[in-house]
Amino acid sequence: MVNLNVKFCGVDFKNPLVLASGILGVTGDSLRYVVQCGAGGVTSKSVWLKRHKGHPNPVIIANEYYMLNAVGLPDAGIEKAKDELGKFLKEGSAPLIASIVAGKQSDFGDVAEEVSKINPHILEINISCPNVDDEFGKPFACSTIDAAKVVEEVKKRTKLPISVKLSPNVSNIAEIAKAVESAGADAITAINTVGPGMEIDIDMRTPVLANRVGGLSGPAIKPLAIKAVFDIYKAVKIPIIGTGGVLTGRDAIAMMMAGATLVGIGTAVYYRGAEVFGLAVKEMKEWCKNEGVKNIEEIIGAVHL
Amino acid sequence: MSDIPKSVKILDIVQENSLVKTYTLDISLHGKPGQFCNIWIPRLNEKPFSVADDDGKVMKFSIAEIGPFTQELAKKKVGDKVGIRGPYGKGFEYKKGEHLVFLAGGYGAAPLYFLARQAGEDGCEIEFIVGARSENLLLYIDKIKKLKNVHLHIATDDGSKGYRGYNIEVLKEILLNKKIDHIYTCGPEIMMKKVSEMAFEKNIPAQISVERYMKCGFGICGNCVNDGTGAPSCKKGPVMSNEEVRKLKDFGQYHRDEEGMKVKL
Ligand SMILES: Cc1cc2nc3c(=O)[nH]c(=O)nc-3n(C[C@H](O)[C@H](O)[C@H](O)COP(=O)(O)O)c2cc1C
Numbered sequence: 001m002v003n004l005n006v007k008f009c010g011v012d013f014k015n016p017l018v019l020a021s022g023i024l025g026v027t028g029d030s031l032r033y034v035v036q037c038g039a040g041g042v043t044s045k046s047v048w049l050k051r052h053k054g055h056p057n058p059v060i061i062a063n064e065y066y067m068l069n070a071v072g073l074p075d076a077g078i079e080k081a082k083d084e085l086g087k088f089l090k091e092g093s094a095p096l097i098a099s100i101v102a103g104k105q106s107d108f109g110d111v112a113e114e115v116s117k118i119n120p121h122i123l124e125i126n127i128s129c130p131n132v133d134d135e136f137g138k139p140f141a142c143s144t145i146d147a148a149k150v151v152e153e154v155k156k157r158t159k160l161p162i163s164v165k166l167s168p169n170v171s172n173i174a175e176i177a178k179a180v181e182s183a184g185a186d187a188i189t190a191i192n193t194v195g196p197g198m199e200i201d202i203d204m205r206t207p208v209l210a211n212r213v214g215g216l217s218g219p220a221i222k223p224l225a226i227k228a229v230f231d232i233y234k235a236v237k238i239p240i241i242g243t244g245g246v247l248t249g250r251d252a253i254a255m256m257m258a259g260a261t262l263v264g265i266g267t268a269v270y271y272r273g274a275e276v277f278g279l280a281v282k283e284m285k286e287w288c289k290n291e292g293v294k295n296i297e298e299i300i301g302a303v304h305l
Numbered sequence: 306m307s308d309i310p311k312s313v314k315i316l317d318i319v320q321e322n323s324l325v326k327t328y329t330l331d332i333s334l335h336g337k338p339g340q341f342c343n344i345w346i347p348r349l350n351e352k353p354f355s356v357a358d359d360d361g362k363v364m365k366f367s368i369a370e371i372g373p374f375t376q377e378l379a380k381k382k383v384g385d386k387v388g389i390r391g392p393y394g395k396g397f398e399y400k401k402g403e404h405l406v407f408l409a410g411g412y413g414a415a416p417l418y419f420l421a422r423q424a425g426e427d428g429c430e431i432e433f434i435v436g437a438r439s440e441n442l443l444l445y446i447d448k449i450k451k452l453k454n455v456h457l458h459i460a461t462d463d464g465s466k467g468y469r470g471y472n473i474e475v476l477k478e479i480l481l482n483k484k485i486d487h488i489y490t491c492g493p494e495i496m497m498k499k500v501s502e503m504a505f506e507k508n509i510p511a512q513i514s515v516e517r518y519m520k521c522g523f524g525i526c527g528n529c530v531n532d533g534t535g536a537p538s539c540k541k542g543p544v545m546s547n548e549e550v551r552k553l554k555d556f557g558q559y560h561r562d563e564e565g566m567k568v569k570l
């Protein structure tokens with residue numbers, strides 16, 4: 001028997017694979033659906049204080065190598081989120097990581113306080129979305145000072161453990177990780193999408209995404225994500241949700257060896273369906289069995305010898 | 306594997322009725338009846354449309370002019386280009402030689418015509434009910450009449466053509482008088498909700514096209530998830546069996562808008 005249980009910020013996960021923010025996760029029932037497909041936990045789509053409009057279509061394009069998205073974080077706001085997430089929590093099928101987003105530091109505090117009222121297991125602070133770039137200038141995740149300020153504000157307004165979602169689009173992600181750790185973060189989620197990038201339709205002579213640019217995810221970014229997690233693990237003591245390009249159980253194990261305790265899976269749902277969670281769990285168990293690993297927690301940070 | 310729109314030429318445009326035009330596009334994506342494709346107008350938007358035909362060489366889409374996107378599309382001329390990706394979702398399925406009844410409301414006649422042509426050639430006998438508010442909004446009547454093994458029934462709310470009243474009444478009548486193996490429906494959800502209930506009461510299997518606000522079409526954005534199952538209808542639908550449809554809590558009740566907010570039907 002292989003034990004895939006992991007403890008993260010004091011919360012028990014029956015396996016380390018969690019749904020990444022922004023994939024399905026719009027309603028309580030869709031989160032439960034992903035748990036039924038085998039996820040050890042789920043992250044909600046990022047919640048805003050007020051209703052937030054997304055971009056026109058096309059918002060997502062993809063091929064066998066990568067996905068490019070500029071969905072624009074559409075959301076119906078805090079009241080709908082409390083309804084839907086509350087419903088999921090009441091059913092109690094798996095731990096919930098509630099992702100929140102805001103354009104202003106003080107709004108982060110307000111959303112954190114409101115979402116904390118329904119008592120999700122963990123709060124994830126999305127300070128790295130490239131899609132809010134145009135409206136608010138540089139994402140908070142790109143400066144040690146801005147990132148730390150958001151964390152301090154949120155910590156004042158909630159007692160829940162918080163994980164800070166970092167952007168890879170910085171010169172030194174480990175430095176940002178250290179800054180948010182010092183500011184009181186309980187965990188790090190890394191990485192958000194890479195870029196942004198642009199795809200052009202040469203017949204139409206125009207970028208394909210309506211937003212022109214979008215964040216890159218999927219298989220192409222896996223090495224970048226693994227390296228980011230490796231660097232962060234070396235720099236901080238708090239645990240990491242390693243996210244980016246994970247498609248298989250073997251990818252998930254690589255991410256854990258780099259230093260992740262939980263592994264986020266998003267774009268893989270495009271390649272293997274929501275069933276990817278059950279499939280990857282099976283693949284992890286097979287590998288553990290062959291390698292004589294009894295507890296998956298043994299392999300966290302294994303490459304850092 | 307590519308879910309990036311391809312640009313294709315419009316080969317032909319036919320005005321079907323006062324609201325609907327059929328666009329023939331210079332591409333085949335091997336779409337099946339009930340599946341949909343996303344059509345892209347650069348710098349404006351991209352929207353999902355049911356495949357009205359795909360013969361392995363060209364594809365057709367019958368599109369009503371109802372909003373900013375379809376109005377812009379209606380301005381296009383033969384030779385202009387649009388982008389297309391797909392096909393997405395599950396289509397309708399049938400067994401050879403069965404006796405089927407189709408119930409179409411609005412543009413739903415287009416995908417069901419595509420299905421009727423295939424099923425008719427495969428030896429199915431089809432009772433095809435087309436309904437609309439009035440005669441000038443009926444769709445595909447002449448085409449359906451020409452199909453093999455297909456019997457056309459028309460209903461209009463105002464009685465300007467065929468049976469006066471809802472097409473669901475015609476369905477009830479047919480189910481009383483004929484032995485039907487399977488019911489198929491595509492159209493307004495309130496109508497399909499009634500079909501779902503009627504099929505359940507009479508214990509006849511049904512396939513229903515459940516449309517939600519689709520953005521990506523491939524099960525990622527989550528905009529099209531149904532309540533009850535929580536699964537994305539772009540992957541598990543749009544065509545679902547009545548058994549699956551009866552598990553949905555939102556069907557016939559509400560949809561979700563672009564931001565995921567519930568909107569009553
Ligand atoms: C369509 C899409 C929407 C996303 N929306 C969010 C979001 O709302 N909040 C967030 O923190 N990250 C969001 N992300 C980033 C993912 O959570 C994840 O960090 C990234 O895609 C890398 O992992 P992956 O390759 O497994 O997808 C989104 C990604 C995609 C593809």
Ligand code: FES
Nearest residue numbers: 520522525527539
């Ligand atoms: S349209 Fe995006 S998940 Fe169905």
